[in-house]
Amino acid sequence: MLQIFKVLILLLPNLFSEKNFLIFLTHVKLFFASFIHHQFKKNEPEKEKQINIIGYKISFYNYPILINQFEEIFIYKSYHFESNKDSPIIFDCGSNIGISILYFKNFHPASRIIAFEPDPENFRLLKKNIEQNNFSEVILHNCALGKEDGSCQLFNTKAGQSSLNSSIYSNGSEGNFIEVSMKKLSTFITEEIDFLKMDVEGAEGEIIPEISEAGKLSSISELVIEYHLKSNLPEDKLILIIQNSEFALISKKQFGGTEKVLKFKRK
Numbered sequence: 001m002l003q004i005f006k007v008l009i010l011l012l013p014n015l016f017s018e019k020n021f022l023i024f025l026t027h028v029k030l031f032f033a034s035f036i037h038h039q040f041k042k043n044e045p046e047k048e049k050q051i052n053i054i055g056y057k058i059s060f061y062n063y064p065i066l067i068n069q070f071e072e073i074f075i076y077k078s079y080h081f082e083s084n085k086d087s088p089i090i091f092d093c094g095s096n097i098g099i100s101i102l103y104f105k106n107f108h109p110a111s112r113i114i115a116f117e118p119d120p121e122n123f124r125l126l127k128k129n130i131e132q133n134n135f136s137e138v139i140l141h142n143c144a145l146g147k148e149d150g151s152c153q154l155f156n157t158k159a160g161q162s163s164l165n166s167s168i169y170s171n172g173s174e175g176n177f178i179e180v181s182m183k184k185l186s187t188f189i190t191e192e193i194d195f196l197k198m199d200v201e202g203a204e205g206e207i208i209p210e211i212s213e214a215g216k217l218s219s220i221s222e223l224v225i226e227y228h229l230k231s232n233l234p235e236d237k238l239i240l241i242i243q244n245s246e247f248a249l250i251s252k253k254q255f256g257g258t259e260k261v262l263k264f265k266r267k
Contacts (some may be wrong), residue, residue: 034063069099088194099127112137114209118144119166143181147206167201186214199226206231217245
């Protein structure tokens with residue numbers, strides 16, 4: 001209940017706008033659906049579920065993970081951006097099951113989205129969520145992003161269910177990995193990008209230098225990066241690489257844990 005109250009305070013200034021009120025009601029719905037599930041079905045094996053979020057069908061496995069994503073994306077608006085274009089081009093690096101795409105399509109319905117997700121089970125749900133909501137102009141790539149084309153080990157994957165923390169870095173889970181395709185992000189950047197979102201569980205330390213060296217950072221107008229301590233590139237060096245490409249760091253937020261959300265805009 002305390003979390004619902006916090007969300008109410010956050011949305012209160014514009015609560016009765018159509019979208020914010022629907023977002024608040026959806027958050028309450030998720031909270032109580034999660035409560036009921038964990039009261040009466042907590043001993044059942046985790047299995048795929050479906051729920052309606054602001055008018056869209058979403059298939060998922062885990063309530064706490066879904067609520068965490070919904071709060072960061074819809075309540076705290078981590079990926080909010082303004083555009084004077086009818087069809088802004090968005091790159092979504094680390095799409096998970098597609099809650100970020102739902103957000104982009106809700107606020108920019110005609111946007112063109114190129115999405116990347118390496119985890120096979122996440123990708124299955126991502127593809128399903130895109131298809132069952134009839135989203136158009138969304139291209140999905142089932143691959144990791146890194147400094148070179150090839151393959152890599154993806155750790156913290158969970159057979160038969162989605163994961164929020166799949167990463168190319170092991171964090172001590174050497175026995176729990178799969179082999180996945182890896183691509184350079186720079187090869188996909190062939191035109192101006194209005195907004196790039198990156199939540200890649202540490203791989204930002206490889207991806208940002210790669211697109212910088214390829215001269216593709218200059219093709220991006222605005223980007224948001226979730227920085228993870230597991231990255232092989234210190235935060236200050238990552239920020240410097242981006243700032244050296246004529247970007248200003250316009251905000252830095254921390255949402256629990258050690259991850260930080262860094263937002264940059266071209267000067």
